[in-house]
Amino acid sequence: MSFNDCEVTFSVFSGGHWVKNHSGDISYIGGESRSIDCYPEAFFTTLSEDEFAGQKVWYKMPFELLHQRKLLRNGEQSFHNMVEAAKWCGVVEIFMVNEVEHPVEEAFYEHAEEEIRVERNVAGFVDEDPNFDYHNTPPNSDGEEDGVKLVRWKKGIGELKLNQVFDTLEEFKDALVEYSLKEGWNIKQNPWGKIKCGAICGVEDGCLWRIYCSYEEHLGKWKVKTYEDVHTCFKDGRSKILKKSVIVKLFLDEIRTYPEYRPKMIQDQIQQRYNLIATYDQCKKAKEKTISIINSDYVEQFSRLKDYRNAILEQNKESTVVLETVPNDDGNEIFRRFYVCFEAMKNAWTMWCRPVFGVDGCFMKCTLKGQLLAAVGKDANNGMYPFAWAVVDVENEENWTWFFKLLKADFNLQQGQHYTIISDRQKGLLNAVQNELPHIEH
């Protein structure tokens, strides 16, 4: 495709003017817009002379922000710059403002005030949710029952109270663990029943501290019915509620991120964070259990990824899906990296998007540790399109190179000429771009 001699699209906004809001953002309000296709050199002659009378004209590229707009004057350097940019980009936005009616700066704040007032009024309207049912309090909020105030349990506070309510038994269990960890009290759970459960002091020959919770049919929740909240025992640095399953829950995310986390480290962390003693054996078993959970998650996710790849390719044969694996020590294939570019995105990008794309990598905090690489384009309306993405183990030169090779093939980028890439210029990425797309503007 040649960019030297072709018509471009001008989105022309006229009859409106600039306003600046309280935070300094600029908008063009009022007037109308239309689209004109012509050679960029012929822009001033395509529109009638009358239209330019008394007008100040600005231009910007669709991917630029309004404050980056530039004044456009026929026959001056700004005009040549615009023509060059237009050829390269294919779309230019033009803004016309009547100089006499809207002499710049002063008009800005006047309107800004007006806009702020409008915003406030709107905010006033939406404050109250018309669909909110005041009689039927949602299950999670505090309420009242027979004059007794029900207290909703809040995760992470570590507090237990009489008349506290829980949506599930699991929540109550979590609340017990939080209480024990926060206060360092030794408690142990009583056998759980289907509708009743509780905990008592966990110290040998301990005190009268105890709590009972039961399922209230009419509330549809679990409610604390009995709570003797004072321990007269001494903290013994242990808690019977701190079982293997609890330790697994506490350390699952950390072990996922750092599989080298050793049982001794878990033990130390429990001591440091909660001032409680867990045995080495307990921590070792917890670590084993955690690893087996992670592995089964992994196998599960991996097989889903394969299904996903096959499903995509069945639906759209022209999509690109690459699932790379490496053998592990046991000879099983394990995940290495994954790349997807949908057929529809290839077409959309080729047809609508400007030859500019942004790439970025980011960490993923979900089940599998990894990093997401994405290529994002902007269309003529400044809409963002992620058109290809990949999951890799780490954001480095090798993985970026692999990503760009695939991008190049999917979008026929060749050496990158006529394209622009926007990135955080991280070193691995920079090298990969230089090697794969040496002629791209960066």
Ligand SMILES: [Zn+2]
């Ligand atoms: Zn006690």
